[in-house]
Amino acid sequence: MAVRPAAIAVPTRARPTSAPWTVVARFVRKKPLGAAGGALMLLMLITAVFADVLQTHDPIATNAAYTLGRPNLEHFLGTDHLGRDIYSRIVHGARVSLVVGVASTLLGSVLGGIIGLLSGYIGGKTDLVTQRVLDILQGLPLLVLALVMSAALGPSVQNVVIAISIPIVPRAARVIRSSVLSIREMQYVEAARSLGVRHLRIAFRHILPNTMGPFIVLCTAQLGSAILVEATLSYLGLGVPEPYPSWGRMLSVSAAEYAQKAPHLVLFPGIAISLAVFGSNLLGDALRDTLDPRLRGS
Amino acid sequence: MKTYIAQRLAIALLTLLGMSMVIFVLLRLAPGDIVDILFATAGYISPSEKQAIMKELGMDRPYVVQYLDWLHQIVTGDLGKSYRYDLPAWEVIRPLVPVTLELAALSMMFAVLIGVPTGVVSAVRQDTTLDYALRVFSLAGLSMPAFWLGMVIILGLVSWFAWIPPLTYVSPTKDLKLHAIQFLLPALAVGYRSSALIMRITRSSLLEVMREDYIRTAWAKGQTGRIVIWRHALKNALLPVVTVIGIEFAFLIGGLVVTETVFNLPGVARFLVQAILWRDYPVVQNLVMFTAIVVILSNLIVDMLYGVLDPRVRYGS
Numbered sequence: 001m002a003v004r005p006a007a008i009a010v011p012t013r014a015r016p017t018s019a020p021w022t023v024v025a026r027f028v029r030k031k032p033l034g035a036a037g038g039a040l041m042l043l044m045l046i047t048a049v050f051a052d053v054l055q056t057h058d059p060i061a062t063n064a065a066y067t068l069g070r071p072n073l074e075h076f077l078g079t080d081h082l083g084r085d086i087y088s089r090i091v092h093g094a095r096v097s098l099v100v101g102v103a104s105t106l107l108g109s110v111l112g113g114i115i116g117l118l119s120g121y122i123g124g125k126t127d128l129v130t131q132r133v134l135d136i137l138q139g140l141p142l143l144v145l146a147l148v149m150s151a152a153l154g155p156s157v158q159n160v161v162i163a164i165s166i167p168i169v170p171r172a173a174r175v176i177r178s179s180v181l182s183i184r185e186m187q188y189v190e191a192a193r194s195l196g197v198r199h200l201r202i203a204f205r206h207i208l209p210n211t212m213g214p215f216i217v218l219c220t221a222q223l224g225s226a227i228l229v230e231a232t233l234s235y236l237g238l239g240v241p242e243p244y245p246s247w248g249r250m251l252s253v254s255a256a257e258y259a260q261k262a263p264h265l266v267l268f269p270g271i272a273i274s275l276a277v278f279g280s281n282l283l284g285d286a287l288r289d290t291l292d293p294r295l296r297g298s
Numbered sequence: 299m300k301t302y303i304a305q306r307l308a309i310a311l312l313t314l315l316g317m318s319m320v321i322f323v324l325l326r327l328a329p330g331d332i333v334d335i336l337f338a339t340a341g342y343i344s345p346s347e348k349q350a351i352m353k354e355l356g357m358d359r360p361y362v363v364q365y366l367d368w369l370h371q372i373v374t375g376d377l378g379k380s381y382r383y384d385l386p387a388w389e390v391i392r393p394l395v396p397v398t399l400e401l402a403a404l405s406m407m408f409a410v411l412i413g414v415p416t417g418v419v420s421a422v423r424q425d426t427t428l429d430y431a432l433r434v435f436s437l438a439g440l441s442m443p444a445f446w447l448g449m450v451i452i453l454g455l456v457s458w459f460a461w462i463p464p465l466t467y468v469s470p471t472k473d474l475k476l477h478a479i480q481f482l483l484p485a486l487a488v489g490y491r492s493s494a495l496i497m498r499i500t501r502s503s504l505l506e507v508m509r510e511d512y513i514r515t516a517w518a519k520g521q522t523g524r525i526v527i528w529r530h531a532l533k534n535a536l537l538p539v540v541t542v543i544g545i546e547f548a549f550l551i552g553g554l555v556v557t558e559t560v561f562n563l564p565g566v567a568r569f570l571v572q573a574i575l576w577r578d579y580p581v582v583q584n585l586v587m588f589t590a591i592v593v594i595l596s597n598l599i600v601d602m603l604y605g606v607l608d609p610r611v612r613y614g615s
């Protein structure tokens with residue numbers, strides 16, 4: 001009988017079909033805080049995508065005639081020490097923040113996820129050695145590691161993404177590995193194995209899809225921390241280079257010297273960072289409660 | 299127990315050895331070295347002069363030799379020479395250590411003082427408005443950048459009290475009150491951030507403990523709510539919190555890096571940032587290594603402490 005193993009082992013997508021909007025509506029009702037976080041992230045996404053439409057001025061153009069201007073109808077959030085429009089800079093900063101945050105989170109999580117998947121699936125000595133190596137990376141404080149990395153790699157958007165993603169790798173590997181360890185003992189995996197399905201195929205086709213819940217939770221939670229690390233690196237002068245308007249760098253230039261004369265220079269970029277991180281934290285928490293009951297409270 | 303400690307120490311040593319390699323390689327990847335930076339302002343420097351300086355600093359040797367030399371230095375407690383200050387690295391770092399330790403201890407104190415009570419109240423009043431408010435409060439702390447929180451605190455002081463915090467470090471022997479204010483504000487900023495994790499763990503672990511039989515017994519005996527919660531439940535609920543404090547330590551150091559910079563406190567963390575920008579290899583290498591040792595030791599101590607606090611946990615057999 002010519003039965004293709006994969007046809008038996010991979011269940012067809014027989015999920016309870018409910019319209020996407022009912023799922024969203026239920027989420028809003030059950031997790032109002034998480035929904036608020038989702039709304040904040042959506043707002044950030046829209047701002048980042050339509051930054052060119054939403055801007056009122058060129059975010060890089062200086063205006064010597066109007067420096068440290070108070071917020072008014074012309075400049076919604078005032079101007080900085082070079083006369084640049086803060087509102088337009090924050091709108092464009094959302095793009096930088098989101099691109100760097102999402103890129104580094106994805107890079108770190110996918111890399112860590114693959115390491116965790118293979119380490120957990122193969123087990124034995126490979127697993128042991130991998131775990132020890134990950135211990136090394138995780139032993140260093142996240143910010144310190146990112147600081148040293150970005151200093152070592154030099155200033156560029158690409159290097160900042162790499163510097164932020166490396167500390168995420170061990171955290172992602174841990175999460176995926178722990179769920180792989182329990183999934184690989186399940187009967188359907190045994191069934192696939194007895195049918196002679198190759199190891200790599202079992203790992204990626206049969207086990208990987210079932211780790212997606214924890215993976216999504218992980219990504220959401222790490223996104224906030226990635227945005228925060230980017231802001232901190234840029235604040236210290238080791239992050240996204242000029243001319244990209246970065247929220248963190250907006251605080252570094254303005255901070256000490258002009259804060260008392262023009263508090264709006266300090267307040268608005270900081271509020272933007274806090275809201276973005278707050279949104280992703282809220283959403284991450286709610287998703288964790290919904291998708292992954294085992295991680296609850298940790 | 300003894301074999302367990304020995305095992306843990308061996309693993310810790312191996313981890314530290316791995317870390318030293320990672321740190322060493324990372325710093326050698328950096329574009330530009332101290333010689334370029336030292337003489338960037340001096341304009342032209344002849345290649346032969348540069349060679350002489352490299353030789354003097356020991357940077358002309360193969361990387362493997364430099365690495366082994368560094369390991370030897372760490373083991374013998376000699377931390378090498380700071381390129382920038384032309385002083386032994388340890389002499390540069392030593393006066394900075396007490397500042398960071400004081401700040402770290404105060405921050406941890408605030409983190410526990412804020413985190414545990416809010417966690418308890420949040421758990422006892424689960425799913426009420428108060429619970430939601432406290433959780434938002436705690437998550438907000440986690441979401442604000444530490445350096446921005448510091449800036450806003452300074453800004454608030456200036457505009458509401460017309461008081462500018464001292465821009466230079468005040469020693470406790472000179473003016474104790476000013477010293478205390480100078481440290482309490484940054485500690486509060488770092489502590490508030492760190493309290494979020496403690497609050498969550500306290501909340502979830504207290505919720506779990508409150509469902510156990512012995513708590514029902516305590517209620518059945520007619521104990522007042524306060525005694526049941528603070529004496530019976532919290533005792534067991536705080537065990538996971540102790541573990542988190544160990545993990546928290548690494549997180550706290552990250553917060554200190556920027557907070558010391560904002561508040562202009564001459565601590566190890568602020569110095570690390572400066573040393574990175576100057577590419578002062580010996581200082582950065584040793585400071586990051588120092589951080590790694592502190593983190594690993596604190597995790598080890600917490601694990602041991604866990605065994606002492608919880609009689610159910612027994613190490614080795």
